[in-house]
Amino acid sequence: MKHEKSVKVYEEAVKYIPGGVNSPVRAFKSVGLSPIFVDHAHGSKIYDVDGNEYIDYICSWGPLMLGHSPKELTEGIEDVIKRGTSFGVPTEIEVEMAKIIVDAYPAIDQVRMVNSGTEATMSALRVARGYTGKNKILKFEGCYHGHSDALLVQSGSGTLTYGVPTSPGVPDDVVKHTLVAKYNDLEDVRRIFREQGNDIAAVIVETISGNMGLVKGKQEFIQLLRDLCTEYGVVLIFDEVITGFRISYNSSPKYFGINPDMVCFGKIIGAGLPVGAYGGKKEIMDVVSPVGPVYQAGTLSGNPLAMHMGKRNLEILRDNPQIYTELERKAIKLEEGIKSNLEKLGLDYTVNRAGSLVCLFFTKGPVESYDDAKKCDIDKFNLYFKELLGRGILVGPSQYEAMFLSNAHTDEDIENTINANYEALKAAHNL
Incomplete structure (x- = not known):
């Protein structure tokens, strides 16, 4: 993926906004990248100013239960x-x-x-x-x-x-x-x-x-x-x-x-x-x-x-209580898919899930506290994030953020995400 326009906007942004962003995690600083700048979004997808499409698991950090711009x-x-x-x-x-x-x-x-x-x-x-x-x-x-x-x-x-x-x-x-x-x-x-x-x-x-x-x-x-x-x-x-x-x-x-x-x-x-x-x-x-x-x-x-x-x-x-039922079903599918990928690749990492929230920790489990979370291999996560982003999957640019599912995410989205997760993990670990 190319991000020339996002880089150009970011270069202008840092002149007028501290760090070029209005909330620190958006800077992508912890993963060693310039941020992508969004042009528009619909359903489960975000589109940046360079025209790249991403399946979005940030969902504005949680508010978008129904996805982007639901009718x-x-x-x-x-x-x-x-x-x-x-x-x-x-x-x-x-x-x-x-x-x-x-x-x-x-x-x-x-x-x-x-x-x-x-x-x-x-x-x-x-x-x-x-x-x-x-x-x-x-x-x-x-x-x-x-x-x-x-x-x-x-x-x-x-x-x-x-x-x-x-x-x-x-x-x-x-x-x-x-x-x-x-x-x-x-x-x-x-x-x-x-x-x-x-x-x-x-x-x-x-x-x-x-x-x-x-x-x-x-x-x-x-x-x-x-x-x-x-x-x-x-x-x-x-x-x-x-x-x-x-x-x-x-x-x-x-x-x-x-x-x-x-x-x-x-x-x-x-x-x-x-x-x-x-x-x-x-x-x-x-x-x-x-x-x-x-x-x-x-x-x-x-x-x-x-x-x-x-x-x-x-x-x-x-x-529409079925929204919660469907969200849970899709989150379980994503959780199990990631766990299966970890097993196939021989990686001893941890997946936590609660309802429609999912997180992959780059450390052995269980992860039940702040001290447990701090054991994560941040360098490996950062490589994984870049590989995932390049495959059109947008998660929070930090190990310490959860993935948010929305009702707009389809089974095809989940399957594509699981496939991208496998390839990104493989590439990040040179497997």
Whole structure:
């Protein structure tokens, strides 16, 4: 494949945008390439400015459950735009959207719309502190909860890719109340609660982490968090920015059978437009302004375009449960195909899957923690990525990102991906 136009656009981009991109992983820096620049996309395919076609497993990092530009979402969007793109006062669709989310997530009573996953997690923690009157928060190694200061501690994803577990520019005083435990390590969690449980306002966790590759929380780990938070009066926050409405229409409470006190959403609830939300039990949400003293606001929160797209997206997912069945079937087919390729090639690598999320780790398994993920052979992954890209398959340009399937991916797409995976693995290992 040729990428002359993408290279030319990138050379211009670095003059005006830090690193030439508006989010670090897009730079393809960790895999030693210049980024591809997208011209358009449809269904399961992305087309770059050079005219190259790729089967896309980034899917905008998760929001595109129905694929790119699905007709059932895009029809009528012009009429919404003509009615106005932002008002600064309430609209009825915000209420309709909130009702759909609360109905789908019985663990919460109310929800507040914001504009990103970062804003959702940042706000939820402020609310939890205001509600409990305590300051400390507990997060887990390798879990990424956005780029607010207090959460950029051993946070996986882009920071893990670039070897910066704590970002410069974050004062020590800001993170002194942030405790960090090992993901899926029950004894480490028990120890921290024994020592500081009475001072912890909130525990925030990705029930299935998508930012150190793909690592599923063990059932007993999630249950322990629930039990300890109840015992110590700590607010348990599920960060479902990635998993919300993806692993199940009813998200983690359905998948694990465990309810949080608060939840954070993003991605799918906007169907690709900028959006986020946080919700909780009424007694907790009653501390949020204008009802209570905890302040949080946003000019574009509940934006009518995002609400329109998100509402229609959730309605389609709610009314067509077979979408989840088909996504799981295709994800299993992809998982088994990759495992079969590894066996044929004699490679002792690991494939993790949860619902329609899949990740190939370039290390022996099991991969159940941040430390496990860091054992991956990054150089081999980078070679594999280049070989895969050259065969028309686009995955995240980092070992520490998951593959996202959409309803638009066909069985032919999956078969082509499995074949390309075999050839890319073979070439990357000179087999």
